[in-house]
Amino acid sequence: MSEFSWVGSKTSLVDEIIVHTINHITLGRFGGNSVAGQYKNEDGCLIWTDDKQDWEFVVLLDAHNSAESAELVINQFLIFREEIQTILLLHFEQTLKTLEGTILKILQDEKFIDECRRVKGETACLIALRKEKYLWWFSIGDCISYLFHPDLAKLGQYQVNQRQFYEWVGQVNTFDQKVPCYNRGIRELRKGLNRILLTTDGLVECPNEPYSNPRDIYNDTKDHKLNEGIMALLNTIKENNVRDSTTIIAWDVNILTDVTEPSDL
Template sequence: MVNKLSWVGSNKHFVDEINVSKVGEKVVLGRFGGNSTAGQYKNEDGCLIWCDDKQDWEFVILLDAHFTAESAELVISTIEKNEQRFLDIFTLPVKRLFTSLNALILDIFQSESFILECENVQGETACLFALRKEKYLWWFSIGDCLLLLHHPELEGLGEYQQNHRSFYEWVGRESTFNKDVPCYSTGVKELRTGDNHIFMTTDGLVECPNTSFSNPKDIYRIFHGVMTCEIGVRKLLEDIQSKDVRDSTTIVSWIIHNNLAATIPSDLK
């Protein structure tokens, strides 16, 4: 059974309100619309979460729109219209899955019908797609949302952030997919053996004044010693709320335990 959630801030803005909920057995969603005392009155974030605990995969889209939330609404509704195409791809062996998923997103975003729909919305949105299946984490990144991965072996080498924040990339009225060549980045990461903490966030968290969350290590430090992802996500949102942040923040966080061996250098075997 596929657990599903989709939300856009234009439906419920969570201004002055922290909301933390769970989708399926693993995935935690945290939302805070910003502080009205700092001038916030709307939320243009959005997300879509599908997960199948039995088939052992999680699919997440995180969106951070500007001007209006219309572009985020369009992306989510378009993906939902193509749900069966995505679900069919998720059943493929991982050797074929990620290249097929890349091709599907490009096909959708470069279709004539989608480009025409983009011309009728106000504003644009950053989009970060992520899929975890088996011991692999794949992403497709347009814009400046962040994907982090925490594991002690990676932390020991200072590695946390998997994608890079890329500015002036969007989907919507001024879409970088309307050009001769679409602009995006993508990648696949092999999870390490043991617990891997996947963390996605819009930029409200890392741009909050009087915090150091622009350093991924300080994000994960919040989770040290807490019992659950829900508690850690709530602590992050409470911290930025107390710092009178204006921008909205949406977080998706979950932990995957990988029992399989991960690649190590040949001289360490």
């Protein structure tokens, strides 16, 4: 098993692009352009992957008003690391049925809620699990996930989750309300090579909007190896003088089993 976690307050990467791999997952980070006014990085991420058990579990964070909330969320997942990873080892049907309740328990933990009240700022949080031929996600806020495959691209389908504004975890906390707001779902991958990509909003909220349409992200990465494609995306937004930091997590999954097809094929 491979594990990695990072918060931008530790390494800001302002004016610097770094792309590297954690096992077969590519992590691309750019702290934004100082000439555009950037001086800090409030992104964060946690990556767990197990080749033998055939799953990837990632958490992507985009904090606001300080990185304290991102640090707190990552620490909370590390506290519950053993419990989460035990669930990930179950048969995929059991994992997918159980995981949402576990995530809710973690984010609604009374001690965690109290700690959230004392941090400065709040964070968007996107959680994704790929196990077998399924992609599961749990999203609070405006981080974005994409699923790229030729079958879906022909139909104009790229994005997995809907961005939601005014949802956070931290000082302002949806889980400190009587009814927390979030979205979650499960998608079946397509047969063949699927590319899963998660990003903070710096990629799409860039001057000149090179990637406001997900089709352009797909087209600029589909003919490249992952590291090269992610580097190309980050170089493009750097050249367009983006201020906001951007963190991208991406990996390829090759599905060999049959998947859902229409009955008239």
